[in-house]
Amino acid sequence: MLLWLLAGQATAMESVQVQLRWQHQFQFAGYYVAKEFGYYADAGLDVTLLENGPGQPSSITAVALGQAQFGVANTGVLTAFARGEPVMAVASIFQHSPMAWVVRADSGIHNLHDLVGKTLMSQQPREQVAELLSPFVLEAIPLESMTWVPSRFNIDALVNGEVDAFAGYLSNEPYVLSRRGVPFVTISPRTYGVDFYGDLLITNSQLARDNPELIKRFRDASLKGWRTALENIDGTARLIKAQYAPQKSLDQLRFEGEVIREMVMPDLVTIGHMNLGRWSRILELHQQLGLIPPQASLDGFLFQPKVQAPSSPVWSWLAAALGLALLIAILVIYQFMRLNNRLSREIGKRQEIEKELRSQAYTDPLTGTGNRRALMEVGHQRFASAVREDRPLSLVMVDVDHFKRINDSYGHDVGDLVLRHLGDLLHQAVRSSDFVGRLGGEEFALLLPDSGLEAAMATARRLKSRMVQKPFELNPHESIAISISAGVVSRQGADSCFEQMLSRADQLLYDAKAAGRDQICRESCVSCPLPKLPNDPKVRPFPDLGDRQKS
Template sequence: MAAFRWITLLLLSSFITSSTAAEKVVVQLKWVNQFQFAGYYAALEKGFYKAAGLDVTLRPNGYNGSFVSPVDAVVSGDAQYGISNSGLILDYLNGKPVVALAATLQHSAVSWLVLEKSGIRNIHDMADKRLMTVFPLSESLELLEPFRAEGIDPKRLNLIQTIFDLQPLIDGQVDAYDGYVTNEPFLLEQKGIPYRLIDPRAYGIDFYGDVLFTSQAELQKNPDQVAAFYQASMAGWRYAMAHPEEIIDIIINKYAPQKSREHLRFEARTMRNLMQPDIIAIGHMNPGRWLRIAEVMTEHNRAIDNQVLNAFLYNREDYQPNLLRYLRIATIASVIALLLAGIATWIYRINRRLSREILAREAAEQQLRHLSETDALTGLANRRAFDQRLHKEFRSFLRNQHFFSIIMVDIDWFKRINDTYGHPVGDHVLTEFAWRLRDHIRKTDFLARIGGEEFAIILPETYPQEARKRSEQLQHVINDTPFLPPGADTIPLVITASFGISCVAENDLAADAVLIRADIALYKAKNNGRNQVELYHGENKLALVTQ
């Protein structure tokens, strides 16, 4: 629907302004040419900007150790658009007239990188260490906020201006580096250097990333241009994420020949995880989330009136291209009443069609919000909701030592069921399996379907032996009563499942570590013949009080 609406606007714009020269605009990127800006390359190379009447120049950043603040470039008028991060909201609150148009990344890619040999395992270990980051600090706020959230004195932060090169970290001249999870980890892996990511999300700091913005002056002066640029850019991003290999070819041939294909593919894969384009519309921004980001970024987390943000967030409905105005100008020169009536009728129909598109989009967005946290088949929480809950439990563990366990459950030989009886029977088995699990866990436990026939349970305040006991109870619930799905020739199906268990460990650096260990235990259960319960045993130091 959004694509149809954008095409409709472009057709109308072409009809009205066919004799108008393309408007020249400059986009100040926040870094060097790479897949990070794939959507803008796609919009330029596939003709989306040209169709919108725009002559766009993409200006890279960070070459030769220099860095131009995109905010300063846009506010000064040196560029009309820029790419920044969530620190943009602080610039706005400090009086800079900027307007956020779209958030390319739903989760920021910014993270601290440390070498494994440094011994730095968490944010507390970084106090009094040499931290290389981007100045001005508004470009690094999401990396600094975890220190304040954890009560670390700002005077203990030894911040060093970045030179946009990993070599000082590799040589031991600095202890931590302000990096992008889509970029620098690949470079370290290529060199065979073990590293750790210290992600702000582990400390409750979950900001938007790569925010497209303009200035209030530009929006007031050229609202039609801003609307066209926004629509063409989002169309470019949708194209880029649907055709990553084609855009990688374009980047290598025209923008960044020094980048390897493997590096750009690494970027594309990592960015997809941060964008979640299959669940959330690219560019989507939640005003409530922006409000919370603003409160976190300001001193003492002071409350901010949401009205203050009205001028910060771009409202496309307030700035739609003024089609009627242009059509009136076109019809003034005409003396044929029939043509005037025909144009008026045409506009009316287009407006009705656009209104239907808007209503359909709003309905679709409501449905997406529901789908984003619910598995449609079983009604359980889905992977996205599970990941959110897992990170919440991990933060509670870091702050209060509230231990938790994870049980991974996988239906044995599920493919045989689908192949033998068909997918409707398989779906019935999945649904009944989910209900049996749901009806036999505690109210405090959290159950989700995280894959095809894979489920996961988070058990707060539960240690490994108790988790094993509960897994064995669930195993009996599954095994003791055959499944009777319709369409299986009334033959009872004996279903079994494999269980993998892991508990959070004192030396865990990220929530995903617990999940990975549970998955290893699950693999062992399946490898040992299935219908097994396996507890992870490894070198990770579990709390001594688990027994």
């Protein structure tokens, strides 16, 4: 299982080729350390570092052709990019270029102007040494005013006096010349305001588009390697001698390391940092040299993976806590609104029920008229108003004659229907401002505000007339004529409460009954003539005792 896991891990490693600029030396220290310290392996990368040398394609070409995913190059990569080659800069390892003109101390050459008419040995093509050429342009020294000899990468030409100046590396030629006891002078482009980046990590731009995550992984591991390498130059030098450059002395590797450390400036600049402003200036100087067309830009030249917002644990926790609080608040508000809605609905329902109950409490369920309680309350209110405003108020008490017999003859249900029918007739006989109530059983009352005794009598008579006109229909072929007795009273000055009116009306009703029923009794017990029953064979006069008794 363990073997399988290890095998799986090995196969999961991504193979990466890195084309170095030159032969193994301290110049590539960070990559060696990243490989030997396992930084690449930690990033899932199996890295091969490819040496370079005279006559071989440049690292820029190797990367552009896809022969290597990464390369170490100088700013010459910018001209390749401007030509349309698929290359781009991933990180600048050297904040300053180590290239400088190296001259013999006894040459009498101290500055650029002293080089006019001299022979200079330099790498080809020119874009490889743009930082050494730019100072001439800035100093208005025509490049044609000097003789150019292609480099053989050997300082002997300078030592022998074959050439007057040698395009060298501060990390290399000064050491070699010192060892050989040849006094020398270096002329740095920086003295003339030309400050190019030195070694860069480059990649293929198509690869960067397709697999930016790979680029990032390799870059981060390499930069980590560089940090480690420069923290311990001696140890790194030993590693390089042991693993990569046995022909170099430790002393030389240490020297290289010290100079390169000055170029990388790890204490001042984050290793790998690239500044767009500096690149713009480098581009401009290349354009002045005619190496890059004027319209060229840096768009797409710098590798810039999408930056993720920094998320410190504190911020993450805070954001999570805020999110949670917001969620809880939303839930609480939602719950509150739900409860509120439910409560509102509950209250509405209760109000409906209360209204219904109140209505039921004041309504006679059978006839839909007011009940005794309603009659009493309305009676008290109307009586008080009438007294206060000195207005008339009348009361008519109505009772169905011999109602018991209806129940007995037709059944209780028919009796109910008769009572309902009477309720309807009572409503039809009065105004909307009048009140109709059932006192109980077959007894009803009409409360008539603003009606004097005569008007009340007229209402009672109207009721009787309607009862004659609309007898109770037992079925389509048979109707029952019902008679009522009534007592009619009006408020009198001596009345102190509604009950007194009620009592008098009750007495008058009793009188009407006593007087033979089917009549209205008003104050002074005047019995009033009532309309005769219709002479309709369909309508059975009631009580029709003979018929019923017979049956």
